[in-house]
Amino acid sequence: MAESMKGLKRTHRCTEVSKANIGETVTLMGWVQKNRNKGGIIFLDLRDRSGIVQVIFEEGSIDAAGFEKAGRLRSEFVVAVVGKVEARSGAVNEKMATGEIEIRAKQLRVLSEAETPPFPVEEESKTKEELRLKYRYLDLRRPDLQRNLMMRSRVAMLTRRFLEEEGFLEIETPVLGKSTPEGARDYLVPSRVHPGNFYGLPQSPQLYKQLLMCSGYDRYFQIAKCFRDEDLRADRQPEFTQIDMELSFVDVDDVIDVNERMLAYLFREVLGVEVPLPIQRMTWQEAMDRFGSDKPDLRFGMELTDVSEAVKGCEFAVFKNALEAGGSVRGINAKGQGGMPRKKIDKLVDYAKDYGAKGLAYIALQEDGSVKSSFAKFMKEEEMAGLIAALEGKPGDLLLFAADKNKVVWDVLGALRLELARQMELLDKEEYRFVWITEFPLLEWSEEQNRFTAMHHPFTMPMEEDLPMIKTNPGAVRAKAYDIVLNGTELGGGSVRIFQNDVQEMMFEALGFTKEEAYERFGFLLDAFKYGVPPHAGLAYGLDRMVMLMAKEDSIRDVIAFPKVKDASCLMTQAPGEVDEVQLRELGLKIDRAEGQTEQ
Template identity: 50%
Template sequence: MRTHFCGLIDETLIGQSVTLCGWADAARNMGQLVFIDLRDHEGIVQIVAEPTPAADNAALLEVAARVGYEDCLRVTGTVRRRQAVNDKIKTGQVEVVAERIELLNKAEPLPFHHHENPGEDIRLKYRYLDLRRPEMQHKLRTRTRLVSALRRYLDARGFQDIETPILTKATPEGARDFLVPARMHPGEFYALPQSPQLFKQILMMAGFDRYYQIARCFRDEALRADRQLEFTQLDMEFAWVTERDVQDLTEDMIRTVFREVIGVELANPFPRMTYAEAMRRYGSDKPDLRIDLELVDVAEQVKDCGFAVFTAAARDPNGRVAALRIPGGATLSRKQIDDYAAHAAKFGAKGLAYAKIDGSGAVSSPIAKFFDESAFAALLAHVGAGNGDIVFFGAGAYATVSEFMGALRLKAGREFNRVQDGWKPLWVTDFPMFEWDEDAQRYVALHHPFTAPAVDSIDELRANARTAVSRGYDMVLNGNEIGGGSIRIHRPQMQAAVFDLLGISPEEQRAKFGFLLDALKYGAPPHGGIAFGIDRIAALMAGTESIRDVIAFPKTTTAQCLMTGAPSPVEEAQLAEVHIQVRRPQP
């Protein structure tokens, strides 16, 4: 139907006849002269319908005069140089003089204009219109280029692209599974994979050495800007490797694709930081290094003060008292300070102490009365506070304080314009093996139950489970975890011991993971891997905060597809086929 794309018409085509297809991005009727901006996925070119002395083109002008916004057109004409150059578009040096305009499909009045910024619900309901916008076309094409670059890199290095099952077995740990009733096995269910984790480990045991897959994964969990029920990850696994083998190759891969896709040179090598250091300095296991603010531990400075909240946390082996200095923060009003306290409360803070130092050096603080003057001055000096600064203090359990003070750091970094331009990658290593779940009174795996501990001794792991370190690692970029992985457990005895520490009984181990434990018995090699979030990396490359902008058909934060109306009820006959009876929630 066409000979060229709209956005690729240039000066090399002057004098040539072209046939173009696209949508009318704008139409300007000047009487005997009609201008149409014709748009396809490559861009926009100006179409001109004008009187021609050599031919009767009244019919052409009549069709052109009827063209409306988003009408679907086919135009044949001759390329010529524009008199009024438009430097804002790449075709701005030329235009196409129309000889024939076909109205392929008339568009009804649209619910929103492409140049507006409609609400997200409207965009998702009419996603096909939203995706026509050049901004969205650019974002989705960035994602396409990312995936192509990743495949090229891995194909050239001997990785095999192997598909793993979508219908698989439900497993404990992690998020909730999406369950699929098995019609041929009444009362039994498949689960959609949260990741291909076990299958890729089995592939290493099967001798495939280097595996990758652009994998669809599913997790039944709460949604937010960087999370969806279904998502895409680059899944990778290597046999006969250590942590550095995996990290060095994937770091080079990420550097390469950023260079190829968006022309960005990332640091070489990436800096490295342990989990413990990241939490101590930044209150996060995915610190945004573009923000130069850091947390400072002040337990030693406050352990003998008169403020019981501080002293209790300072003397608790599992407690923490931390300070965050914000240069220039003394300008905050009391209401703004209360807003910071409310923000910290969302992350577990029961209160937020502060000290303001005005331009003359005078200190105002609700906790100053609990210190003698010299001790409070020494505390502020230890934090590095000076005239015009504010210092926030948090006290309580170590993990809780780290989390809410880390959240304050991010908020202050944005609001005080301390987020530097550029890209700050980072490896975070040496994650804890387990977390203690107070409600369940048991350990849970920080990454997943197949991550190898740093120690080889099962007895040593059991004796020091609370402080055990894993062989896990995450790649972080500008405060986003873009990849996470680990060296896996390759000995059945160690895997059984880890299951046992997680409270998974031998019977449940056999029922849920018997195939893995069996496979580990037959000469499983040391192996490890990593998974990268395609959606998250594409969003970073495209310069958007929400992964929904780089997913063609995402769900809302209420887990709905507004365009199709999913999820929706199904007929009783369908439920009967799969032996399901719906139990409605009680009001």
């Protein structure tokens, strides 16, 4: 039977008690982690969000009814304990923050009983994630998840503190806005008052924050909820949180400066890690050429090498055809992997095919000086020697090559480089390697839409020196855009924004929008720009991703309180769910049950 806590007031959290409190009487409240009955003495581990403390119940210290009650306690019962802090009678437990003390209970109240949970509430749970997410309220009791969410809270609080001191104003922007699809799909919300019309949930506060710059607020930030209806992966969720900011009267270096100092502040205060400033910068082109990725992991080498010149004129059809089609041949050197079994190499070939490769050429340099290769018979001896030299191959190395269009070669070798690093255990979670990627292409060609699309968004400023090419060679125009990357994960990105009408019109033209289409989508912003707009720029971080890396987790689900799974559903609440016909009628909607689609 649950008891009241009337007359009791918690004096400390569990790990706020230390040997400095020895002799004091304290009142603790929390959940039973373990209960060990040794006959005349009962040892209980009491847990709250701060950690665990040992409580002892002994006949003579507590009345008979209290001792009997303590013997019936099970895991996850919620209890209040009044007791005296003593030095631990047994050996000190070095693994516990409270390992030097214990609480000798004088009084016990059972505030809430608990059924046996479907899995043990413990650190580094081996329980399947699906079961844990179904009972997320229990999963969230685990100390490791609680530490993650406390870290997230601290990061958010420190971000607010830093940006306030830098002159930023925290301003909220609407969640119900106009759908302006350009990139990921919007989540749509039907309007009851305006039948047949829909709000779009924000993919980011982009347009609103630019309007705030037009309104003279100078420096804005927001820790903003954003929504994207896209396929999920380890670092994506349908709803996520951004640290969003925008600044007026600035250029690239100003935005980078304030953000480098903020990152250094957060990592120092939260982790005690010093981030060396300034952070390294690398152009998009250099990142692709060296690492095959615009979010390179710099914790290890294994860089890409362009060997097109070394194989020029060779008769190996794979290389020859790629070069004749205007592509390239590039390779990586997996040091010390020359003895890799053929089956394992074949798995790498299959892995490469997932990223668009037709195949993968390799040279395995054996320790005894012999060579195993998938294509040696098509090459002259001196051509093979030149190829090995180009990759600085030594006995014991494995050389891997991809030949195709540049984009395919980059994608394949960039992914392969990371996969090999995982296999070779080169990824140190204790190391934090930041890099700014700059000068992205302004536009990228979409085969699907048969037009150029904005690599970031339609309001990104081109590099001034590239402006003349926007009509003649739009694919070569570089953007004043920048991403901050940490250990191969994009933490955030931003750009200098277009603020001149003529440049914005050229941009829309390059994207294939007529003036009418541009106004239909972004008219309110374009109208605002007629009334005096300052030069402005901004950046947004994925807060979830940042905390994931700080907490050394592999998935953002481990730093979000109530995440969704791969199909964007919530296993705990069973969202999304059906709604009743009355609600649908009010919204002017009808469900086509056969197709599973919504129609008006």
